[in-house]
Amino acid sequence: MKKLEGKIAVITGGSSGIGLATAKRFVEEGAHVVITGRREKELKEAAALIKENVTTVVGDVSSLEDLDRLYVVVKEKHGHIDVLFANAGAGTIAPLAVATEAHFDQTFDVNVKGLFFTVQKALPLFKDGGSIILTSSVSNVLGLPGFTAYAASKAAVRNLARGWTLELKDRHIRVNCVSPGAIDTPALATTTGLTAEQVEQAVAQFTTQIPMGRRGVPEEIAAAVTFLASDESSYITGVDLAVDGGMAQV
Numbered sequence: 001m002k003k004l005e006g007k008i009a010v011i012t013g014g015s016s017g018i019g020l021a022t023a024k025r026f027v028e029e030g031a032h033v034v035i036t037g038r039r040e041k042e043l044k045e046a047a048a049l050i051k052e053n054v055t056t057v058v059g060d061v062s063s064l065e066d067l068d069r070l071y072v073v074v075k076e077k078h079g080h081i082d083v084l085f086a087n088a089g090a091g092t093i094a095p096l097a098v099a100t101e102a103h104f105d106q107t108f109d110v111n112v113k114g115l116f117f118t119v120q121k122a123l124p125l126f127k128d129g130g131s132i133i134l135t136s137s138v139s140n141v142l143g144l145p146g147f148t149a150y151a152a153s154k155a156a157v158r159n160l161a162r163g164w165t166l167e168l169k170d171r172h173i174r175v176n177c178v179s180p181g182a183i184d185t186p187a188l189a190t191t192t193g194l195t196a197e198q199v200e201q202a203v204a205q206f207t208t209q210i211p212m213g214r215r216g217v218p219e220e221i222a223a224a225v226t227f228l229a230s231d232e233s234s235y236i237t238g239v240d241l242a243v244d245g246g247m248a249q250v
């Protein structure tokens with residue numbers, strides 16, 4: 001029996017990395033996925049990789065108009081949502097002394113405001129219960145020099161899950177976070193502003209500090225998200241599931 005047979009799932013940031021791996025896994029488990037991202041070309045390429053049971057909608061989660069358009073498509077095509085994976089996120093390195101207002105605003109616009117309204121505007125489409133999974137980060141409990149605005153935004157995500165767990169309990173909607181550690185995705189290489197060689201050195205150094213001694217792969221986050229999306233986690237709500245090779249324990 002497939003874990004998500006017949007479910008309708010919306011995934012933001014579904015064109016690459018963790019979102020794409022999760023979209024593929026959801027479809028393998030019997031779901032139809034609606035993926036959204038900012039760039040049409042990447043979305044189409046992602047849909048070609050997913051192959052079947054996938055709809056694409058171009059949009060920026062920090063734009064409320066784009067979110068409205070997304071859910072109009074979902075409503076017209078499917079009528080309802082069973083699973084929402086609010087996964088789109090942004091974060092670049094910016095030590096406190098040099099971080100700009102634009103950096104701060106962009107980080108919070110996507111990771112907090114975008115995620116907040118991604119969930120709010122989906123609510124009318126949840127019928128009888130469902131599962132919402134928010135992508136936070138292991139940085140929600142770590143001091144992470146150079147990434148403090150990002151880490152603060154991800155701590156906000158974790159706290160939104162706590163409150164929404166209670167706000168949505170009577171509608172039988174479970175709300176959980178998944179918190180990736182260091183996962184090999186395009187984001188890991190592009191958010192540092194360093195050269196490719198510097199990134200390689202920094203990542204190698206960083207990897208030595210991970211208790212399991214390696215970085216994760218997107219499929220390992222997708223497996224955890226599939227569990228949280230499915231009835232296998234039917235008595236789990238409000239938790240923060242770290243998928244981090246033990247990083248949060250250091």
Ligand SMILES: NC(=O)c1ccc[n+]([C@@H]2O[C@H](COP(=O)([O-])OP(=O)(O)OC[C@H]3O[C@@H](n4cnc5c(N)ncnc54)[C@H](O)[C@@H]3O)[C@@H](O)[C@H]2O)c1
Nearest residue numbers: 013015016017018060061087088089137180182183185187
């Ligand atoms: N890779 C890691 O090590 C790691 C660790 C912890 C948390 N995360 C989080 O995982 C999530 C997915 O990141 P990833 O590692 O797969 O990186 P990624 O760059 O492969 O994916 C990020 C996705 O978010 C989308 N996105 C970014 N800004 C957006 C916006 N304004 N509107 C719509 N879509 C937008 C991108 O287009 C992309 O599809 C993010 O929330 C990220 O913060 C990643």
